[in-house]
Amino acid sequence: MMERQQLLPGNDLKLKVCGLTQLEQIEELTTMKTDFLGFIFYEKSPRYILNHLNLKQIGEIKHRGKIGVFVNESLERIAKTAEKAKLNFIQLHGDESKDFTIELRKKIHPETGIIKVIRMGNQNSDELQQIIHENQSADYLLFDTDSTAFGGTGTTFDWNILNSIEIPLPYFLSGGISLENIDKLKILKQNPLALDINSRFEKEPGIKDLEKIKILKNNIK
Template sequence: MTKVKICGLTQSVHVAASVAAGADYLGFVFAKSRRSITPEAVQAITQHVPQHIAKVGVFVQPTFSEIKQVAKIAGLTHIQLHGRLTDSVQQALAVGAFQQLHLSVIQSFNGEAATLQRELTQSPADFVLLDAPAEETVYAGGNGQTFDWDTSAKAITVSKPLFIAGGLHQDNVQQAISCFHPYAVDISSGVETNGQKDTAKITAFIKKVKELSINETTNK
């Protein structure tokens, strides 16, 4: 069953809609973004989220100290790392500091990088995520851009649970799942209208992914 992460959440109504529709992961951005949120706000809008639903903090080149502080206040279960790993984060990964904090690590990679296979193989994270290139965009992720799925899927072998992000929406998620057979799909702008989360789109997207998963299982 392909899991679903709804990212860039900032309002309780959209958290509730995601939970009600069956989201497995809720994403909150603690980096420069129009979707950025404070850890205190995350704590407030996730008070009633069931424990089995993961709360993911999205960071861009954070220090370990920053992650530790934010995770404690927000009640995170996972962290998602974009950009270069800082020295303190590399050290924390090496000594198992995130495990001690009961935090699972998702590391994001450019799905079109020439060195992608090597980077995936060397990643110390628990999960890996493929996203569209961010070099020419304002923010690291959430830009509504896809990457070359067919080429990427044929070029890599992934041994860890894989998230696919970047430009997903209800009409193309089937293609993404067919290419990668990922552990999870990660969506943000694809469930928005005029830059704001849309409860109807959230519900429809999650329903579509769950239906695709059921059909795939039935046809095996």
């Protein structure tokens, strides 16, 4: 039985494009060697993937970085969806507990990675450190701006707070990343594994602006 592939931060900053809905765009992003493709399985999202593609179609996408995003979903549905869609990673974007992550691990393929989202609101450093400590059963963390919509807001949190804490796992940086603020990444003492982009690189929800994404890729590589 193979162990999960552990991706570690390197010199090259990786890129995740989340909220995909269009097969043609997914194919082009794959050709562009985009590192991670994000599919949202949250029914209240305007980018809910099952309104556009079925699980079989997602499973047939040839890519090693397919991420399924779930919000307060049942263990059984996450496991079944991950299997049918052949997901490489599961992103938990809701209020899932440490115990939930441990139980999920037992139900999914051993190579499937788990990403736990830390929703950044008004926590101080100590509170944030405690939240991170409670979520070390995941393989990766993802820091995103807190919202009732669970992501996709286009709003940035203050990245400086990440310099005041210990981050024990590789992490994704999300929340309003754009061509206008990408240069501020240099303030971070611990580099993210990947940037997670969504609404700032769209023409409308689920329809990506591929030209802007190409510019970003050229800037971060």
